[in-house]
Amino acid sequence: MTALLEARDISVHFPTAAGLVRAVEGVSLAVQPGEVLALVGESGSGKSTLGFTMAGLQTPTQGRVLHEGRVLDRAMWRQIRREVQIVFQDPFGALDPRMLVGDIIAEPLRLQRLGNATERAARVAQLLDQVGLPGESASRFAHEFSGGQRQRIAIARALAPKPRLIVADEPLSALDVSVQSQILNLLKDIQKAEQLALLFISHDLAVVNHLADRVAVLYLGRLVELAPRAALFAAPAHPYTRALLDAVPRIGRKRVRGQGAIAGEMPSPLAPPSGCVFHPRCPIAQAICATTPPPSVQPRPGQTVLCHFPLAEGAL
Amino acid sequence: MSAASGIWARRWQRLRGHRAGMASLILLAVLLLFVLADFPLEALTGIDPNEADLFARFDPPSWAHPLGMDEAGRDVLLRLMVGGQVSLLVGVLATLLGGVIGIAVGVAAGFWGGRLDALLMRFTDGMIALPLLPLLIVLGAVDLTKIGFSSEFAHSGAAGFWRIVVIIALVDWTAIARLVRASTLQIRERDYIRAARAAGAGAWDIIATHILPNIATPIIVAFTLTVGRVILFESVLSFLGFGVVPPTPSWGNMLNNAQELVTTAPLLAIYPGALIFLVVMAVNFLGDGLQHAFDPRSEHQE
Amino acid sequence: MNRFILRRLLQSALVLLVMSFVIYGLIGLMPGDPLDVMVASVPGVTPEQIARLRAIYGLDQPLMLRYFHWLMAALQGDLGYSRSHSVPVLAVLAPALWTTCKLMLISFVIAVAFSFVLGITAALKPGGWLDGVISLVAFAGISVPVFWLALMMILVFAVELHWLPASGGSTVGDGSFVDQFRHMVMPVTTLALATTGGFTRFVRASMIETLRADHIRTARAKGNPPSRVVLVHALRNAMIPVLTVMALSFGSLFSGALLTETMFAQPGMGKLIYDAILSNDFNLALSGLLFATLITLLANLAADLAYAWLDPRIKL
Numbered sequence: 001m002t003a004l005l006e007a008r009d010i011s012v013h014f015p016t017a018a019g020l021v022r023a024v025e026g027v028s029l030a031v032q033p034g035e036v037l038a039l040v041g042e043s044g045s046g047k048s049t050l051g052f053t054m055a056g057l058q059t060p061t062q063g064r065v066l067h068e069g070r071v072l073d074r075a076m077w078r079q080i081r082r083e084v085q086i087v088f089q090d091p092f093g094a095l096d097p098r099m100l101v102g103d104i105i106a107e108p109l110r111l112q113r114l115g116n117a118t119e120r121a122a123r124v125a126q127l128l129d130q131v132g133l134p135g136e137s138a139s140r141f142a143h144e145f146s147g148g149q150r151q152r153i154a155i156a157r158a159l160a161p162k163p164r165l166i167v168a169d170e171p172l173s174a175l176d177v178s179v180q181s182q183i184l185n186l187l188k189d190i191q192k193a194e195q196l197a198l199l200f201i202s203h204d205l206a207v208v209n210h211l212a213d214r215v216a217v218l219y220l221g222r223l224v225e226l227a228p229r230a231a232l233f234a235a236p237a238h239p240y241t242r243a244l245l246d247a248v249p250r251i252g253r254k255r256v257r258g259q260g261a262i263a264g265e266m267p268s269p270l271a272p273p274s275g276c277v278f279h280p281r282c283p284i285a286q287a288i289c290a291t292t293p294p295p296s297v298q299p300r301p302g303q304t305v306l307c308h309f310p311l312a313e314g315a316l
Numbered sequence: 317m318s319a320a321s322g323i324w325a326r327r328w329q330r331l332r333g334h335r336a337g338m339a340s341l342i343l344l345a346v347l348l349l350f351v352l353a354d355f356p357l358e359a360l361t362g363i364d365p366n367e368a369d370l371f372a373r374f375d376p377p378s379w380a381h382p383l384g385m386d387e388a389g390r391d392v393l394l395r396l397m398v399g400g401q402v403s404l405l406v407g408v409l410a411t412l413l414g415g416v417i418g419i420a421v422g423v424a425a426g427f428w429g430g431r432l433d434a435l436l437m438r439f440t441d442g443m444i445a446l447p448l449l450p451l452l453i454v455l456g457a458v459d460l461t462k463i464g465f466s467s468e469f470a471h472s473g474a475a476g477f478w479r480i481v482v483i484i485a486l487v488d489w490t491a492i493a494r495l496v497r498a499s500t501l502q503i504r505e506r507d508y509i510r511a512a513r514a515a516g517a518g519a520w521d522i523i524a525t526h527i528l529p530n531i532a533t534p535i536i537v538a539f540t541l542t543v544g545r546v547i548l549f550e551s552v553l554s555f556l557g558f559g560v561v562p563p564t565p566s567w568g569n570m571l572n573n574a575q576e577l578v579t580t581a582p583l584l585a586i587y588p589g590a591l592i593f594l595v596v597m598a599v600n601f602l603g604d605g606l607q608h609a610f611d612p613r614s615e616h617q618e
Numbered sequence: 619m620n621r622f623i624l625r626r627l628l629q630s631a632l633v634l635l636v637m638s639f640v641i642y643g644l645i646g647l648m649p650g651d652p653l654d655v656m657v658a659s660v661p662g663v664t665p666e667q668i669a670r671l672r673a674i675y676g677l678d679q680p681l682m683l684r685y686f687h688w689l690m691a692a693l694q695g696d697l698g699y700s701r702s703h704s705v706p707v708l709a710v711l712a713p714a715l716w717t718t719c720k721l722m723l724i725s726f727v728i729a730v731a732f733s734f735v736l737g738i739t740a741a742l743k744p745g746g747w748l749d750g751v752i753s754l755v756a757f758a759g760i761s762v763p764v765f766w767l768a769l770m771m772i773l774v775f776a777v778e779l780h781w782l783p784a785s786g787g788s789t790v791g792d793g794s795f796v797d798q799f800r801h802m803v804m805p806v807t808t809l810a811l812a813t814t815g816g817f818t819r820f821v822r823a824s825m826i827e828t829l830r831a832d833h834i835r836t837a838r839a840k841g842n843p844p845s846r847v848v849l850v851h852a853l854r855n856a857m858i859p860v861l862t863v864m865a866l867s868f869g870s871l872f873s874g875a876l877l878t879e880t881m882f883a884q885p886g887m888g889k890l891i892y893d894a895i896l897s898n899d900f901n902l903a904l905s906g907l908l909f910a911t912l913i914t915l916l917a918n919l920a921a922d923l924a925y926a927w928l929d930p931r932i933k934l
Contacts, residue, residue: 057510081516094507098529107525108515141323157511442633444866445918447910449873450891454641454907457895459649544761551763552877556892571766578773585773589766596761 002069003030004197005054005084005165010063012049012221019270023049024060025221031165036191036198038212038229040205040244044266046221048089048169051201055086055167082112082161089170091150095142101153102138108161127156131186148179152186159190165197172207184210205248209233217241220277221269227303235313237305239282276308284309330609337605340598347595351400358394365394366563374581386584387573396587399565403592406481406560407547413485414546415492415539422496423523427504437497444490452549455483456558473564480559484549488542495538499531533610540603544596551592567592626922630915637911638692638904642685645904648895688904698901702894707905710890715909718886721802722868722875725809730864732814737821738853744826752818759815764874768808768881775804785883805882809874816867821860828856858925865921869914 012024052058131152279289369389383392425436553559554568776784876888894903
């Protein structure tokens with residue numbers, strides 16, 4: 001089955017006054033039609049940059065993005081725009097404060113010339129209903145709505161051109177905790193109903209556990225692990241994944257001491273460590289980890305990991 | 317569209333609270349009525365403000381001519397009105413024209429950035445460095461026949477009028493350009509611009525639909541303040557003889573022979589200048605009031 | 619630091635060069651012809667003779683070529699001959715330059731001094747009645763047409779009160795210092811008044827911003843009125859942008875000087891340029907304008923350098 005959207009050896013580098021920021025380094029992954037792929041990492045891991053690149057909003061420094069096997073350049077992106085949409089993290093910056101909500105939602109339709117004015121208005125009403133907002137919202141302004149409601153509007157906008165994939169960049173992070181589960185469930189329901197592929201970017205593993213089919217873990221711009229959700233949560237192969245999981249508080253489980261905790265902070269993408277970039281903080285690092293970049297291996301079927309010493313099943 | 321009127325209603329409230337701004341608004345309305353009063357007055361009395369009657373030079377005020385006659389025997393009151401029309405019209409038109417240039421340059425520099433931005437900003441900085449009045453004088457002295465216009469056109473009143481509108485616009489756009497560029501840069505990185513791109517918007521879509529409406533507020537304030545500046549420019553140029561040329565009156569050129577007037581008929585030297593002063597003060601206060609009304613700190617989160 | 623200076627110098631030189639070409643072209647578009655005066659005094663001159671004269675003086679050559687010749691001569695110090703004064707241009711420009719500089723500098727210093735005093739006073743109690751008065755006066759300063767202000771001053775002080783001479787640099791037969799001083803009072807006052815308004819507003823705004831700064835608010839909140847040391851420090855911070863803005867306003871100061879000189883018949887650059895344009899003295903007008911541009915460019919350069927030197931955040 002050809003992947004719906006594929007990143008092939010993507011690297012994104014930003015030249016800045018302080019030096020070259022390697023936000024994303026050599027990442028390859030593919031999203032299948034209808035699957036939920038979670039992109040997990042701490043801030044600075046490059047997950048948003050990767051998400052933007054796969055949504056066509058950022059040109060990769062190296063590598064390519066492919067849509068159903070075809071390489072996407074600017075001309076091709078114009079053609080397939082309606083298939084890939086995006087929901088942003090900050091509900092307050094994502095909606096134009098001068099536009100009526102109805103116009104905001106209808107914008108993709110207008111730009112892609114889908115339907116006439118009446119048809120668009122009908123579609124907007126339908127979308128508002130789908131995301132759980134009253135129809136009269138269309139004639140109001142974004143600032144009249146709460147954060148959660150604005151996120152619903154953003155989701156309605158993303159759904160408008162009937163895309164096949166939505167990139168959701170930390171859609172819950174800026175919301176109140178009480179609202180997060182509502183929006184999460186909304187996304188789940190919509191994903192199932194429309195059979196959408198979802199590239200779900202998050203730093204919250206608990207949320208990912210509810211939603212994802214597969215999980216990709218990023219560290220300092222590198223893809224350190226890619227596995228089906230159950231496998232990743234039960235038997236992580238990368239020490240970093242292991243540490244992330246251990247950091248998630250779960251009721252009824254004692255906090256693991258010792259090997260679980262990782263020291264220090266993620267280094268700056270301006271000066272990545274040599275060899276395996278995780279080695280300064282890795283509890284099982286060896287000499288080779290400091291000198292040689294790790295290979296990408298598959299310790300178990302369907303599970304890819306970037307490590308010299310992937311953890312065995314049930315390890316530690 | 318209750319919500320749309322909601323924002324503007326709130327802004328109107330804030331403007332109303334700004335006493336100087338409101339006073340200026342009223343004053344400007346009064347002045348507008350004043351300059352427009354020329355039309356009914358001319359029709360009623362049949363007096364032509366451009367018709368000279370050398371036997372009536374410097375006649376003192378009378379019922380027929382409430383402010384007396386000027387140095388060429390023309391009715392002062394009517395000339396003040398017509399002159400006001402000209403000065404105000406030049407002010408508004410030159411502001412609009414210069415504003416269009418400034419917006420174009422500012423958006424281009426702010427939106428596309430990179431080398432275009434660098435180039436445009438060098439150019440803008442270069443223009444800002446120039447002493448404006450001498451430049452305006454040289455531009456005002458240009459002989460239109462030498463660039464291909466017919467002699468007839470070159471000396472017509474219309475040419476004189478448009479010439480001054482154009483040269484002021486050519487010279488005054490830089491302030492707006494800088495402002496627009498700064499505002500555009502601020503907005504460029506917002507998520508809703510990215511969302512528009514993802515929805516398929518090209519550069520022009522984004523500029524027209526998202527950038528321009530969102531920078532409208534500072535632009536409105538800047539335009540208002542520009543009008544004051546432009547009116548001052550026009551009056552200086554006309555005063556020096558390079559702007560609006562007699563017999564068409566403008567508040568500036570009515571002071572053409574002012575230095576002589578000062579000894580013979582000082583009031584004639586006071587009226588036009590006082591009116592210019594009033595209008596520019598009012599416009600500046602209005603701009604201040606608008607700034608207060610549009611203050612983003614009192615507006616909702618943007 | 620040196621690279622910065624060099625770069626800015628080159629930029630300024632480039633602007634000057636471009637402006638010289640533009641002004642050369644514009645002056646050529648002024649009514650009249652350099653030949654007019656020669657031709658006017660010789661009735662019965664034939665078209666062929668005019669054409670020959672034109673060829674002799676190189677006036678029939680294309681614009682670029684004429685400009686080039688002018689540029690070459692100018693770079694060697696030859697700015698041509700002033701038709702209206704019958705002496706080389708430089709001989710006329712130099713003394714006029716001195717007069718204008720005197721006028722500009724004295725007015726500038728007075729304006730700076732007054733605006734500091736007024737602006738800071740107003741800023742110390744924003745919203746108070748003193749602030750109201752000062753702001754109103756400043757407002758009036760930027761709204762009043764300078765030439766009208768000059769007229770009013772002439773009306774009051776020269777015509778009505780006979781205290782001061784209405785025009786000229788000095789009275790014939792008396793070149794004493796007191797006499798020159800009396801002649802300069804009104805022009806300087808006019809120019810200073812016109813300039814002080816804008817400066818005052820800026821000083822006031824800058825001081826208010828700085829006084830709002832956290833450390834001063836904290837001191838106030840603790841119950842201590844800000845000590846003089848703190849105030850002086852605030853002053854220094856506020857003045858950096860203010861000084862640079864003031865230096866950048868040299869362009870408009872020159873325009874004001876031009877106007878003031880014309881009004882009061884002061885023998886300065888402004889009046890020189892104005893008269894030159896009126897009498898179609900191309901060489902003088904061109905050279906005068908270029909000198910004016912040069913002065914403004916140098917002032918801007920100085921302002922940039924001062925700003926960069928004063929603000930420790932800017933790396934040169």
